[in-house]
Amino acid sequence: MLAIARRILSYEMTVAEFIGLVILVAIPYGLVGVIWTLTHTSHLGAMDGVDLVISFLGSIVCWPVLIFSDVCMT
Template sequence: MLRRLDRFLSYEMKVSEFLGTLIILAIPYGLVGVIWTYTHTSHLRDLHGADLVVSFLGSIVCWPVLTFANVTMT
């Protein structure tokens, strides 16, 4: 088991492989964040301008935390 873990952790990646992996992981995360934000817009109703943009983008990035907060606040 430790040999497999050591082999996995010692794998070297090129920068392009690392960036490709990040993009592959970021696309579904961002899509779920956009869908979640569009279906939970009650906190954005009174905001305007830069506050609205920052809060909207923050909701997309922080959707897992906001989902947990919605569950525990009800």
């Protein structure tokens, strides 16, 4: 098990490979966040302006925490 971990951690990536990996992970994460935010907009009704934008973007970024808290509250 330790040998497998060493082999994985010793792999060297170029900057382009790292950027590509970040993009491949960020696209599905962002899409799920947008879908989550668009289907759970009850907290956005009373907001406007900058507060609305910040809360909308925060919901997109923090969707895993919001799913967990939504499940735990019901």
